[in-house]
Amino acid sequence: xxxxxQFGQTVLGxxxxxxxxxxxxxxxxxxxxxxxxxxxxxxxxSLPGGMVDWGxxxxxxxxxxxAEETGLELVKICRLVGVYSAPDRDPRIHSIxxxxxxxxxxxxxxxxxxxxxxxxxxxxxSLPPGQLSHDHDQQLxxxxxxxxxxx
Numbered sequence: 287x288x289x290x291x292q293f294g295q296t297v298l299g300x301x302x303x304x305x306x307x308x309x310x311x312x313x314x315x316x317x318x319x320x321x322x323x324x325x326x327x328x329x330x331x332s333l334p335g336g337m338v339d340w341g342x343x344x345x346x347x348x349x350x351x352x353a354e355e356t357g358l359e360l361v362k363i364c365r366l367v368g369v370y371s372a373p374d375r376d377p378r379i380h381s382i383x384x385x386x387x388x389x390x391x392x393x394x395x396x397x398x399x400x401x402x403x404x405x406x407x408x409x410x411x412s413l414p415p416g417q418l419s420h421d422h423d424q425q426l427x428x429x430x431x432x433x434x435x436x437x
Contacts, residue, residue: 289400295337296379305371305380309347310335310422312367312429313358313390319407320426321394323355325419326403332419333426335383344384352388355402357395363388368428368435375421385425 295306310333313321322331334355338347349360367385375383394405408414410430416423428435 291339292337305373305382306337307344308335308337308376308381308383309344309351310370310383310385310420310425311348311352312385312387312426313352313356314364314387315390315407319409320413321356321358321390321405321407322413322418323396323401323405324403326399326401328419329403330419331406331414331417331422333385333422335385337381344386348386348388352390354398355396356390356405357393357397358390359392361389361391366434367425368433368437370421370425370435370437372421372437377420383421383425385429387429 312333315321323334325332334352336347336351338344345363348363352358352360364387367387369382369384371382373380375381394407396402396405413426
């Protein structure tokens with residue numbers, strides 16, 4: 287059912303020619319490691335996140351996508367890292383991505399096996415550089431630089 291809804295959202299976005307709003311989450315574990323997921327569609331590492339559902343605010347989307355893709359619980363959203371809107375940032379559709387840093391807790395566990403192959407926590411110094419999906423390399427660079435970016 288969720289896949290059908292996502293497909294419907296994509297089709298509506300194409301028909302009406304408006305960008306879709308989504309989120310990326312920079313999940314920080316209590317020990318300082320950053321959680322990434324490996325995407326099933328392209329096999330690349332990625333920040334967890336996804337599209338804002340109808341009737342849902344961004345905080346609810348962050349909480350839901352984090353739980354679905356990583357099994358982790360949102361403790362708090364720490365800061366806005368940026369809003370990324372380049373038409374080519376997502377190869378599937380034109381999307382506007384709101385990126386937040388979040389403190390998280392719990393046990394990492396794949397719940398959405400249709401989207402996620404694996405989950406791993408990385409030290410900031412050992413993130414897979416240049417191998418991330420979409421524009422997540424840029425999002426992380428901006429995060430580490432302490433920027434709040436509108437791009």
